[in-house]
Amino acid sequence: MPVIVRIPTPLLSLTNGQREVEAEGRNILELIEDLERRYPGLKERLCDEQGNLRRFINFFVNDEDIRFLENEKTSLKDGDVVSIVPAIAGGK
Amino acid sequence: MYVKGLKCRECGRRYPKEPIFVCEWCFGPLEVEYDYEAIKKVFTRKELEKREPNLWRYRELLPIDGEPTFGLSSGFTPLIEAKNLASVLGIKRCYIKDDSVNHPTLSFKDRVVAVALSKAKEFGFKTVACASTGNLANAVASHSRKGFNCYVFIPADLEPSKIVSSLIYGVNVVAVEGNYDEVNRLCAEVAMRYRWAFVNVNLRPYYAEGSKTYGFEIAEQLGFRAPRHIVIPAASGSLVTKIYKGLQEFYQLGLINEFPTRFYIAQAEGCSPIVQAFREGSNIIRPVKPKTIAKSIAIGNPADGVYALDIARKTKGYAEAVSDEEIIAGIKLLAETEGVFTETAGGVTVAVAKKLIEKGIIPRNEEVVICITGNGLKTQEVLVNHLKSVIRIKPSLEEVFKKKIEGGE
Numbered sequence: 001m002p003v004i005v006r007i008p009t010p011l012l013s014l015t016n017g018q019r020e021v022e023a024e025g026r027n028i029l030e031l032i033e034d035l036e037r038r039y040p041g042l043k044e045r046l047c048d049e050q051g052n053l054r055r056f057i058n059f060f061v062n063d064e065d066i067r068f069l070e071n072e073k074t075s076l077k078d079g080d081v082v083s084i085v086p087a088i089a090g091g092k
Numbered sequence: 093m094y095v096k097g098l099k100c101r102e103c104g105r106r107y108p109k110e111p112i113f114v115c116e117w118c119f120g121p122l123e124v125e126y127d128y129e130a131i132k133k134v135f136t137r138k139e140l141e142k143r144e145p146n147l148w149r150y151r152e153l154l155p156i157d158g159e160p161t162f163g164l165s166s167g168f169t170p171l172i173e174a175k176n177l178a179s180v181l182g183i184k185r186c187y188i189k190d191d192s193v194n195h196p197t198l199s200f201k202d203r204v205v206a207v208a209l210s211k212a213k214e215f216g217f218k219t220v221a222c223a224s225t226g227n228l229a230n231a232v233a234s235h236s237r238k239g240f241n242c243y244v245f246i247p248a249d250l251e252p253s254k255i256v257s258s259l260i261y262g263v264n265v266v267a268v269e270g271n272y273d274e275v276n277r278l279c280a281e282v283a284m285r286y287r288w289a290f291v292n293v294n295l296r297p298y299y300a301e302g303s304k305t306y307g308f309e310i311a312e313q314l315g316f317r318a319p320r321h322i323v324i325p326a327a328s329g330s331l332v333t334k335i336y337k338g339l340q341e342f343y344q345l346g347l348i349n350e351f352p353t354r355f356y357i358a359q360a361e362g363c364s365p366i367v368q369a370f371r372e373g374s375n376i377i378r379p380v381k382p383k384t385i386a387k388s389i390a391i392g393n394p395a396d397g398v399y400a401l402d403i404a405r406k407t408k409g410y411a412e413a414v415s416d417e418e419i420i421a422g423i424k425l426l427a428e429t430e431g432v433f434t435e436t437a438g439g440v441t442v443a444v445a446k447k448l449i450e451k452g453i454i455p456r457n458e459e460v461v462i463c464i465t466g467n468g469l470k471t472q473e474v475l476v477n478h479l480k481s482v483i484r485i486k487p488s489l490e491e492v493f494k495k496k497i498e499g500g501e
Binding site: 006008009010019045054055056057058060063065067068083085086087088 | 102113114115116117118119120121273274277280281284285296376378379381393395396398
């Protein structure tokens with residue numbers, strides 16, 4: 001069940017420069033585990049020491065913020081696009 | 093000149109002066125670090141008093157390396173002692189810091205854009221862009237006409253005046269079918285693909301520093317002292333954090349002797365994620381889908397929310413929200429008492445100040461500064477059906493008497 005994951009610039013060094021990669025998982029947590037298997041080192045950049053998603057990273061599934069869905073338990077299906085976007089942006 | 097580099101606010105990692113905006117390690121926001129020891133030697137009250145009345149008078153505390161190139165007439169807006177408003181609110185002293193007349197685009201965004209574009213030029217960018225609810229787009233559009241290609245991204249349902257006020261400069265206006273948070277997320281993604289200067293994305297550490305000048309001016313205009321209470325509108329929360337940083341810097345440099353200021357965050361009830369967290373005693377800001385007439389501050393996912401929240405708490409301030417009706421009443425109150433026509437965000441701060449004084453949270457025997465950051469001419473539609481009707485007459489004296497157009501002499 002591949003999902004397309006858009007990688008933010010600071011993590012490109014871990015994906016050999018690829019801005020979009022494929023990964024699998026029934027939800028965001030599983031997706032992160034799979035990303036870690038494919039691109040070792042990614043998980044510690046996305047999650048803090050307790051394993052929670054870092055607070056300055058936002059995940060979007062098909063352009064919807066997962067905090068409006070089911071957070072890290074948001075389910076994924078074949079062909080979904082997951083964007084990983086730094087939270088710090090914006091003014092007015 | 094005095095910038096040492098960038099530093100992650102979360103994990104402390106340091107970075108050189110580059111167009112980057114998040115820590116590569118933890119994605120925390122990057123802050124500009126200055127050489128305050130060197131600044132202290134040259135930046136004095138005496139020196140300041142000799143300088144031109146625009147925001148570049150504080151240039152040592154702004155993150156450019158060369159001469160300023162944009163916004164040379166922006167900033168140094170009036171700080172008015174609002175006696176009529178103070179009397180209606182029932183408080184000893186009240187000041188309005190009035191950026192509704194900032195030059196040239198009538199909002200505090202002229203400040204941040206002056207800094208961002210000066211920096212964009214130093215970095216050698218050809219194209220500038222922003223994600224905006226209107227005021228920022230207007231400022232980027234206006235200032236960028238000399239020297240840059242320009243794209244401004246806005247939510248498609250913005251107030252017509254704010255759209256026209258960008259289009260007039262001949263720039264590219266991209267209306268995104270979504271709310272501001274969606275525009276913002278899209279721009280963060282675009283910024284990672286294109287080599288453009290997105291002023292509030294990849295230039296954000298520099299851009300945001302421009303807001304400090306709003307705080308510097310308040311302190312200088314009060315005669316080099318910090319106000320006791322200050323009510324600030326919060327969208328991303330950045331203005332709150334930068335006024336705080338500005339006053340802190342003045343204190344550190346010895347330009348003000350005390351920094352006893354309490355910070356009050358003002359939001360619209362229909363988009364109040366920071367206020368909700370404050371009420372719940374939480375450190376986590378849950379994003380919301382905005383539903384308010386105060387579109388200029390309708391950010392449901394505030395980037396600096398946690399830091400603004402922290403400042404309100406540690407200065408013993410407060411965070412409060414008001415309804416759309418209260419916002420309109422706030423706009424009218426400021427106009428009727430002080431003759432200043434502000435936009436919805438200004439209605440929010442006035443209404444929140446009123447509420448906090450009524451609740452006894454801001455004491456009546458002290459002083460408050462109310463931040464007015466935008467101009468009412470840009471959001472006129474919200475006042476439809478909330479104002480008196482015009483008295484329409486034929487050009488005859490009879491009509492004047494018939495319609496009882498009369499008053500005291």
